[in-house]
Amino acid sequence: MLIPELERVWWSNLPPEHREAFEAVKTLLQRTRAADMSQQMAGGPVEGQVAVKIEPGETSKALGTQKQLGPDVGAGAKRESVNKRTRPKEPVVRDVEANDDDRRAVALAALHIFERASVVTERQLIAEARNHWRYGEASLEGVWKAVREANFLRLEIDGVVHLTTEEVRAEERRIIDGCQNGIGRFEPINPRWKIEDEKLKEQQREAVGHVLNSRDWIIGISGKAGTGKTTLLHEAKRGIEAGCNKLLVFAPTSEAARDVLRGEGFKDAETVARLLENEIFQEQARDAVWWIDEAGLLSNKQMDRLRALAKELGSRLVLAGDTGQHHSVERGQAFDLLEKQGGMKVAHVEEIMRQRGANKRFVEQVAKHDFESAFQTLDNMDSLHEVPTTELAKLAAEKYVEALKLGETVLATCPTHKECDRVTAAIREALKAENMIRNGVDWPVLKNEHWSTAEKMDHHRYKPGQVVQINRHVKGFALGEQLEVIGVRDGLVRVRSKSRTHDGIKALPLAEAESFGVYHPETIEICEGEKIRVTCNGRNAEGHRLDNGKDYKVDYISHDGKIGLENGWKVY
Numbered sequence: 001m002l003i004p005e006l007e008r009v010w011w012s013n014l015p016p017e018h019r020e021a022f023e024a025v026k027t028l029l030q031r032t033r034a035a036d037m038s039q040q041m042a043g044g045p046v047e048g049q050v051a052v053k054i055e056p057g058e059t060s061k062a063l064g065t066q067k068q069l070g071p072d073v074g075a076g077a078k079r080e081s082v083n084k085r086t087r088p089k090e091p092v093v094r095d096v097e098a099n100d101d102d103r104r105a106v107a108l109a110a111l112h113i114f115e116r117a118s119v120v121t122e123r124q125l126i127a128e129a130r131n132h133w134r135y136g137e138a139s140l141e142g143v144w145k146a147v148r149e150a151n152f153l154r155l156e157i158d159g160v161v162h163l164t165t166e167e168v169r170a171e172e173r174r175i176i177d178g179c180q181n182g183i184g185r186f187e188p189i190n191p192r193w194k195i196e197d198e199k200l201k202e203q204q205r206e207a208v209g210h211v212l213n214s215r216d217w218i219i220g221i222s223g224k225a226g227t228g229k230t231t232l233l234h235e236a237k238r239g240i241e242a243g244c245n246k247l248l249v250f251a252p253t254s255e256a257a258r259d260v261l262r263g264e265g266f267k268d269a270e271t272v273a274r275l276l277e278n279e280i281f282q283e284q285a286r287d288a289v290w291w292i293d294e295a296g297l298l299s300n301k302q303m304d305r306l307r308a309l310a311k312e313l314g315s316r317l318v319l320a321g322d323t324g325q326h327h328s329v330e331r332g333q334a335f336d337l338l339e340k341q342g343g344m345k346v347a348h349v350e351e352i353m354r355q356r357g358a359n360k361r362f363v364e365q366v367a368k369h370d371f372e373s374a375f376q377t378l379d380n381m382d383s384l385h386e387v388p389t390t391e392l393a394k395l396a397a398e399k400y401v402e403a404l405k406l407g408e409t410v411l412a413t414c415p416t417h418k419e420c421d422r423v424t425a426a427i428r429e430a431l432k433a434e435n436m437i438r439n440g441v442d443w444p445v446l447k448n449e450h451w452s453t454a455e456k457m458d459h460h461r462y463k464p465g466q467v468v469q470i471n472r473h474v475k476g477f478a479l480g481e482q483l484e485v486i487g488v489r490d491g492l493v494r495v496r497s498k499s500r501t502h503d504g505i506k507a508l509p510l511a512e513a514e515s516f517g518v519y520h521p522e523t524i525e526i527c528e529g530e531k532i533r534v535t536c537n538g539r540n541a542e543g544h545r546l547d548n549g550k551d552y553k554v555d556y557i558s559h560d561g562k563i564g565l566e567n568g569w570k571v572y
Contacts, residue, residue: 098149102142105133106150110165112454118168118300118331122147122154122161133458171304172337178307179342182217186316189214189289190243197235203349204232210347211318212239218307220295220339221320223349224367229320230264232349233291236318237266246288250275252297252328254537255549261293272298276305277472286313295321300332319344392419393426401430428525437527441557446519448535456513462493465521468508469536472515476506480538483508526563528554541572 011019109129113120129143152163190212195205207221207229223229233249240247249269251257261269272292274281290310292298298306298319310317321335338344355363358381365374378384387395396412403410412427414420431437446467455461466485470477477483483495486505493508509515517536526532531553534546553566563571 096139096141096145098142098146101134101137102129102139102146103149105129105138105143106146108133108454108458110150110152111457112452114165114168114331115452115454116329116331118172119162119164122163125152125163133454134460168300168331171300172332172341175300175303175307175334175337176342178311179218179338179344183343183345184215186215186217188212189245189316190239193239193242195235196238197231200232200235201228201351203347203351204228204235207232207347207349208235208239210345211236212243214345216345217310218317218319218338218342218344220335220344220346221318221349222322222335222339222346223320224322224363226355226363227349227351229293229349230261233293233320234265236291240289247291248285248288249291249293251293252302253294253549254547256294258547259550269293272302272306276302276309282309282313285315288313288315289318290315291318291320293320295319295335296333297321297328298334299328299330300334300337301330302328303332303334303338393423396423397426397430400427401434401436404436405434428527431530432527437529439557440525440527441561442523443526443563445522445524446536447522449518449520451518453513456516456518457510459488459491459493459510462488462508462518467498467519467521468495468516469519470516472512474509474512474515476509526554526557528556530554532563540569542570544569546571 014022106125106129109125109132112133113125113128126140126143126147129147130138130140152165153169155162155164193208193212195208200208207223211219211221221229221232237247249257249261249266250272251261251269252272254271257269257271270281275285275290290306292306298321306317319335319338327333339346358377362374362377362381365371365377375384400410400412412423414423428437432440446469449455449466451461462485464485464487468483468485470479470481470483473479478499482498483506484498485493485508486496487494493510494505495508496505531551534548534550534552537548538546540546552569554563555566556564558564565571
């Protein structure tokens with residue numbers, strides 16, 4: 001697809017406020033360039049020419065004021081690229097005092113941005129506070145002042161000021177110190193074990209030996225997807241248990257723990273979240289070896305809690321993961337931090353075991369970030385097909401149905417949510433036409449807003465009709481209780497329980513924002529014969545556990561609208 005075609009797609013997917021911001025930038029650049037050209041053509045300042053002044057607010061929320069873009073452009077002014085290091089390190093602002101609105105905006109912006117990043121630039125934080133928190137109540141000058149007054153840790157790199165917090169630094173320090181202090185402090189787990197699985201490759205054997213012979217508290221295994229980390233886990237399990245140790249296996253996600261690991265024979269595999277939250281389960285995990293699969297997904301916050309809990313319970317940690325894959329939404333990459341700064345010794349398993357032939361070569365090239373060669377490999381395999389955008393959804397649907405008819409598994413992916421919705425709709429129509437799914441009914445669902453803790457604390461964001469679900473124990477609310485937002489007044493979010501047993505209107509405990517999630521209701525079509533995925537832990541009316549990330553196939557839809565699953569369960 002050519003760049004002009006891509007640009008049309010990009011612009012069509014922009015929300016109105018982002019389109020407005022880009023148009024403002026375009027206007028600003030055109031006007032400043034026009035002033036330059038007029039001056040250059042005249043050989044100096046043009047008589048009667050005046051400075052091009054951009055009023056505050058003209059560049060919309062994305063820019064704040066013209067001062068952020070560099071010096072004023074006009075008569076006698078030299079225009080400089082905003083990308084050059086010669087630009088001002090900070091805008092010239094009025095000498096004002098930060099007020100409560102400014103400080104509140106900075107506090108919420110910091111809580112939000114440092115939940116998902118360990119370090120940000122000063123300008124990023126100021127833009128976040130000015131544009132997205134208490135907008136209209138906080139001023140740019142006041143936010144600048146509040147940021148300078150706040151107790152952030154600052155470091156200037158190439159003229160750019162970077163910020164972090166004492167909390168972030170202390171968290172990383174605890175993780176690093178915990179790992180370093182545990183080096184060489186323990187007895188080997190089982191140094192006399194001899195490998196039983198003769199199919200293990202050399203790197204897999206070395207990784208098993210690395211775990212069983214280690215004298216460290218935290219042990220690492222790094223391997224790309226498809227290198228056989230789960231296969232070597234079986235061998236390590238035999239060696240660990242033969243050394244009179246108890247092994248418990250965990251993963252950061254429900255899908256990895258309860259689908260993948262349990263499907264591989266580790267029937268007691270659980271999520272890291274359950275280990276961290278369930279006191280009864282913690283007692284069962286005392287004095288054991290904890291094997292954390294997909295450890296590359298661990299955030300610093302999770303790792304800090306995991307480290308503290310393992311120390312309290314006298315357990316050792318084995319982290320097996322790949323820092324090159326997806327990372328946690330929360331701040332920090334704990335595995336990477338431990339390896340590079342904590343001194344965690346890591347066994348590397350690099351040989352691809354899952355694929356063969358050209359497929360293996362393609363995966364290896366992607367793992368090495370040699371994308372040009374990877375695309376060439378796909379092209380040689382006749383696996384790349386270019387089609388007009390207008391025909392993409394229809395062709396994808398045809399290929400999808402064709403693969404299912406051949407008994408193959410197939411996954412359709414798209415670069416944007418909008419395109420994903422379009423392709424999904426085409427696939428569903430194709431499946432209906434082949435009678436592979438049928439008898440659809442509208443089903444109410446809740447879509448997660450995916451708000452950060454700071455966003456959930458901000459009453460300005462709530463709208464009537466949204467649904468709040470209590471996920472942790474909060475005084476005055478039941479665990480799992482669903483509440484409908486009915487209004488916002490005087491800084492309070494008023495909610496009403498959707499359960500008949502919890503009647504009455506209450507104020508949402510915004511200070512307990514980590515204890516609940518915010519959703520908006522939607523309706524989707526569910527048909528007989530299709531697979532549905534659970535996106536929040538819960539139970540059906542019969543008490544069966546429905547795990548987040550678990551897939552179920554719809555067997556039938558009864559006359560009263562109940563969904564019957566292929567495993568015999570019913571969903572009301």
